[in-house]
Amino acid sequence: xxxxxxxxxxxxxxxxxxxxxxxxxxxxxDPEVLYIATHFFSExxxxxxxxxxxxxxxSYQEERLQAETLQSQGKNEEAAAIYRKVLEKNPxxxxxxxxxxxxxxxxxxxxxxxxxxxxxFEKEAEIDPSNASAEFVLGEFDRRSGEFTEAVRHFxxxxxxxTGFSEAYLALGMSLAASGKFAEAKAPxxxxxKMEPDDPAGHYQLAVAYARTGNKGGAARExxxxxxxxxxxxxxxxxxxxxxxx
Amino acid sequence: xxxxxxWPSRALSRxxxxxxxxxxxxxxxxxxxxxxxLEASAAPPLFDEIPSSKSRITWTHTAGLSPQMYLxxxxxxxxxxxxxxxxxxxxxxxxxxxxxxxxxxASPLRNALYKNNRDGTFTDVTLKAGVPGNAYxxxxxxxxxxxxxxxxxxxxxxxxxxxxxxxxDGTFTDVTAKAGIACPGWATSAxxxxxxxxxxxxxFVCRFADYRKEKNVFCGGHxxxxxxxxxxxxxxxxxxxxxxxxxDGTFTDVSRESGIAASLGKAWGVVAADVNNDGLMDLxxxxxxxxxxxxxxxxxxxxxxxxxxxxxxxxxxxxxxSGMGVDAADFNQDGWIDLFVANVDHEMYSLYRNNKDxxxxxxxxHTPIGSTTHLMSGWGLKxxxxxxxxDIDLVIxxxxxxxxxxxxxxxxxxxxPMLLFCRANGEWENVxxxxxxxxxxxxxxxxxxLGDYNNDGAVDVLVSTNNGAPVLLRNNAARGNHWLxxxxxxxKSNVDAVGAxxxxxxxxxxxxxxxxxxxxxxxxxxxxxxxxxxxxxxxxWVEVEWPKPGGTKQRFTGMPVxxxxxxxxxxxxxx
Numbered sequence: 060x061x062x063x064x065x066x067x068x069x070x071x072x073x074x075x076x077x078x079x080x081x082x083x084x085x086x087x088x089d090p091e092v093l094y095i096a097t098h099f100f101s102e103x104x105x106x107x108x109x110x111x112x113x114x115x116x117x118s119y120q121e122e123r124l125q126a127e128t129l130q131s132q133g134k135n136e137e138a139a140a141i142y143r144k145v146l147e148k149n150p151x152x153x154x155x156x157x158x159x160x161x162x163x164x165x166x167x168x169x170x171x172x173x174x175x176x177x178x179x180f181e182k183e184a185e186i187d188p189s190n191a192s193a194e195f196v197l198g199e200f201d202r203r204s205g206e207f208t209e210a211v212r213h214f215x216x217x218x219x220x221x222t223g224f225s226e227a228y229l230a231l232g233m234s235l236a237a238s239g240k241f242a243e244a245k246a247p248x249x250x251x252x253k254m255e256p257d258d259p260a261g262h263y264q265l266a267v268a269y270a271r272t273g274n275k276g277g278a279a280r281e282x283x284x285x286x287x288x289x290x291x292x293x294x295x296x297x298x299x300x301x302x303x304x305x
Numbered sequence: 306x307x308x309x310x311x312w313p314s315r316a317l318s319r320x321x322x323x324x325x326x327x328x329x330x331x332x333x334x335x336x337x338x339x340x341x342x343l344e345a346s347a348a349p350p351l352f353d354e355i356p357s358s359k360s361r362i363t364w365t366h367t368a369g370l371s372p373q374m375y376l377x378x379x380x381x382x383x384x385x386x387x388x389x390x391x392x393x394x395x396x397x398x399x400x401x402x403x404x405x406x407x408x409x410x411a412s413p414l415r416n417a418l419y420k421n422n423r424d425g426t427f428t429d430v431t432l433k434a435g436v437p438g439n440a441y442x443x444x445x446x447x448x449x450x451x452x453x454x455x456x457x458x459x460x461x462x463x464x465x466x467x468x469x470x471x472x473x474d475g476t477f478t479d480v481t482a483k484a485g486i487a488c489p490g491w492a493t494s495a496x497x498x499x500x501x502x503x504x505x506x507x508x509f510v511c512r513f514a515d516y517r518k519e520k521n522v523f524c525g526g527h528x529x530x531x532x533x534x535x536x537x538x539x540x541x542x543x544x545x546x547x548x549x550x551x552x553d554g555t556f557t558d559v560s561r562e563s564g565i566a567a568s569l570g571k572a573w574g575v576v577a578a579d580v581n582n583d584g585l586m587d588l589x590x591x592x593x594x595x596x597x598x599x600x601x602x603x604x605x606x607x608x609x610x611x612x613x614x615x616x617x618x619x620x621x622x623x624x625x626x627s628g629m630g631v632d633a634a635d636f637n638q639d640g641w642i643d644l645f646v647a648n649v650d651h652e653m654y655s656l657y658r659n660n661k662d663x664x665x666x667x668x669x670x671h672t673p674i675g676s677t678t679h680l681m682s683g684w685g686l687k688x689x690x691x692x693x694x695x696d697i698d699l700v701i702x703x704x705x706x707x708x709x710x711x712x713x714x715x716x717x718x719x720x721x722p723m724l725l726f727c728r729a730n731g732e733w734e735n736v737x738x739x740x741x742x743x744x745x746x747x748x749x750x751x752x753x754x755l756g757d758y759n760n761d762g763a764v765d766v767l768v769s770t771n772n773g774a775p776v777l778l779r780n781n782a783a784r785g786n787h788w789l790x791x792x793x794x795x796x797k798s799n800v801d802a803v804g805a806x807x808x809x810x811x812x813x814x815x816x817x818x819x820x821x822x823x824x825x826x827x828x829x830x831x832x833x834x835x836x837x838x839x840x841x842x843x844x845x846w847v848e849v850e851w852p853k854p855g856g857t858k859q860r861f862t863g864m865p866v867x868x869x870x871x872x873x874x875x876x877x878x879x880x
Binding site: 108168203205212216234236237239259260262263266267270277278282285 | 675715
C-alpha cells in the first residue's frame with residue numbers, strides 16, 4: 060500500500076498500477092486491497108481526465124468525456140447536446156449514437172415513444188458493425204414488437220460479434236422459440252444456461268424447447284432447475300411485484 | 306462554461322444497461338399507444354352507460370378501505386346477469402363486502418338482487434328473495450345444480466361461501482350446510498360444469514392465498530403515505546376446491562382425489578371448456594404471482610395441470626405473472642378453444658392461441674391487445690360478439706389493484722378505462738375510442754358480466770367497481786345486424802348445456818360457438834347464446850352438439866331471426 064501511495068505522490072503511475080495489479084492478483088479477495096485499488100484507479104482515471112482536458116481541450120474525446128460525465132449525473136439533455144456537437148464534426152465516431160440511444164431510452168421512460176432511440180442504435184450499427192450491444196438492443200426492439208425473424212437476425216449477429224454475450228444467447232433462443240423453431244432454439248439456450256446457470260429464465264426456455272422437441276427427460280430436468288434457481292433468488296415462484304422481471 | 310470532468314462513474318455497466326433494455330420500462334415505451342391517449346370517436350358510442358337515475362340501481366359497493374390495507378379491500382367484487390324468476394328477462398345480482406375478521410361495517414352491508422322490470426328499470430328485491438350474503442363477498446356463480454329448471458346462486462365470500470337454492474317463488478334458501486360446499490377460506494371465482502359427464506353440474510371454486518387478518522403483511526414504509534397494498538407474492542398459495550354433485554342436493558369434496566388439490570395457487574378467475582376436443586371439460590385458472598393452471602381432465606375423475614408445458618403458466622422468462630380474469634373461446638374459428646388471461650401492469654395481457662397439440666402460443670404481442678395493455682391491469686373480461694357480425698370480440702374491465710399505486714409509480718393509475726377489441730377479417734382492432742364514455746372514463750373495474758337485459762339481441766355489459774357504483778352498459782353496436790338468441794336446455798346433458806357447441810349457417814356464412822362454463826372475474830353471465838348474422842336475414846340451419854353424456858348432434862332448420870328461442874336436447878323444433 061505504501062508503495063502505491065509513494066508512487067502516486069511522485070506521479071510514477073506505472074509503478075502504482077503495477078503494484079496494484081500485483082496486489083489484486085496475490086490477494087484477490089482481500090477487501091482492503093480491493094478498496095484501495097478502487098480509490099487509486101479512480102484517482103488515476105481522474106488524472107487522465109484532467110490531462111485530456113489540459114492537453115487536448117478541443118478534441119472530440121474531451122467533449123465526449125464531458126458528455127459522459129453529465130450523463131452519469133443524469134443531465135441527459137446537456138449530455139445529448141454535446142454528443143450531437145461531437146457528431147457534427149465527427150459523424151463516424153463509434154459509440155456516440157449508442158450513448159444517444161441510451162439517453163433517448165431513459166427519456167422515453169415508461170410510456171414514451173422509443174422511435175428516436177431505435178434510430179440512434181441503427182445509426183450506431185451502421186457506423187460500428189462490430190457493436191454487439193447495439194445489435195442486441197435492436198434485436199430487443201424487434202423481439203418485443205413480435206418481429207421475431209428480425210430479432211433472430213440481430214441476436215445471431217450479436218452472439219457472433221461477442222461470443223461471451225450471454226444475454227444475446229437467451230434472447231436468440233427466446234426469439235427462435237417464439238417463432239416455433241424449438242429445435243433451433245436449443246443450442247443458444249444450452250449455451251446460455253452454461254454461462255448463466257443461476258438464471259431461471261434460461262432453464263425455463265430450455266425446458267420448453269426440450270419439451271416441444273420430444274426430450275421429456277431434459278424438459279423435466281430443466282424445469283427442476285428453474286424451480287431451484289427461482290427459490291435461490293427468493294422469487295417464491297412468482298413475479299416480484301407488479302413489474303415483469305427481465 | 307466548460308465542465309471540468311471528474312472521472313465519470315459509468316452510470317450503467319453494459320450488463321446493467323442491457324438488463325434495463327429488457328425491463329418493462331423500456332418495453333412500455335416501444336411506441337405503444339396508451340388507451341388513455343386514444344381520443345374518443347365523434348360517432349354515436351357503441352355502448353351507452355345507463356345512469357342509476359334511469360336504471361334505478363342505486364346500490365354501491367363498499368370495500369371497507371382501511372389504513373391497515375387488508376388485501377381483500379381492493380379486489381372485489383363480482384356481479385351477475387341471471388333470470389332468477391324465469392320470466393325471460395335478465396335480472397342483476399351485485400356482490401358487496403361485509404363483516405369478517407378484519408372488517409366490521411359501521412352500518413349493515415348486503416348484496417343486491419335487482420329484478421328486471423322490463424322497461425329499462427330494476428327493483429331491489431334482495432331481502433324478499435333472501436340473498437343478502439353474510440360475509441365479505443367476492444363473486445356470484447349461477448347454475449341450476451339440481452336440474453329443476455331454476456337457476457341457483459353460489460356466492461363466494463371471504464371466509465365462507467353460500468349456496469342459495471332457488472325456490473321458484475322469488476325466494477332462495479341457504480342450503481350450504483346440507484350441500485357441504487361452504488369452502489372455508491378465501492373463495493373467489495367459481496364455475497358450474499360437468500366434469501364427469503354424468504349430466505349434473507359440479508362445482509369448481511377458486512381459492513386465493515392463505516390469508517387471515519393475523520396474517521396481513523405490512524408493505525411499504527412507515528412514513529405518511531408510504532404504505533401500500535401488498536403484492537400477493539408475500540402470501541402462500543392454496544389449493545382450490547372441486548365438488549362432485551351427488552344428485553341429491555349434496556356434494557362431495559373431491560379436491561384431493563381428483564388431483565385438483567395438488568396444484569397450489571392464488572386463483573382469481575376460472576373458465577371451463579374442452580380445450581383438446583376429447584369430450585371432457587377442462588379448466589383454465591388465472592393465478593396471481595403463481596403459475597396459471599391448465600387443469601386437463603383425464604377422465605375417471607382426475608385432473609392434471611399441464612399449464613407449464615402448454616405454455617400458459619408463465620411469461621417467456623419463466624416467471625409467473627399476476628393472472629386475474631380469464632375466458633375461453635375459439636376466436637379464430639379453427640375448431641379449437643383459445644384462452645385469454647388479464648394480468649397487471651408491465652405484464653401485458655395474454656391471448657393464447659391453441660396450437661391443437663396441447664400447447665398454446667401467446668399472440669397478444671402481435672395484436673393491439675399487447676401494446677394497449679402493457680401498463681394496464683385487467684379483471685373481468687369476456688369474449689363475445691358485441692356487434693353481431695358473427696366474429697368474436699373482447700371486452701375487459703380494468704383498474705390497478707393498489708389504491709396507492711400512483712404515489713409509488715407515477716406512470717400508473719389506480720383507475721383505468723375499459724377496453725373493447727373488435728375482431729374482423731382475422732385481425733384484432735382496439736375500438737375502445739368508439740365504445741362510449743365507459744371506455745374513456747377511468748374506473749376501478751372488477752367484475753364483468755354479459756347479458757341482454759333488454760332482449761334486443763345486443764348483448765349488454767355490467768361492470769362492478771371497487772368501492773363504487775356498478776356500470777350498466779346498453780349495447781347500441783349490434784343495431785342493424787341480425788341475430789338469433791338461443792337458450793339451450795339439456796336433458797341427458799347437464800341442464801345448462803355447459804360445453805355445448807353451436808354451429809350456424811347462412812349461405813356461405815358459417816360460424817360456431819362453444820358454451821363455456823364461467824369465465825371473467827367473480828361474475829356470471831346470461832346463459833343464452835346470441836348468434837350474430839351480420840346483414841343476413843335468414844338462417845339455413847343451427848346445429849347443436851350437446852355435451853356428454855348426451856353427445857348427440859341435432860340440426861334445426863326453419864329458424865326465425867331477431868328473437869330468442871329455446872332448444873331442448875332430444876326435442877325437434879324450437880320453442
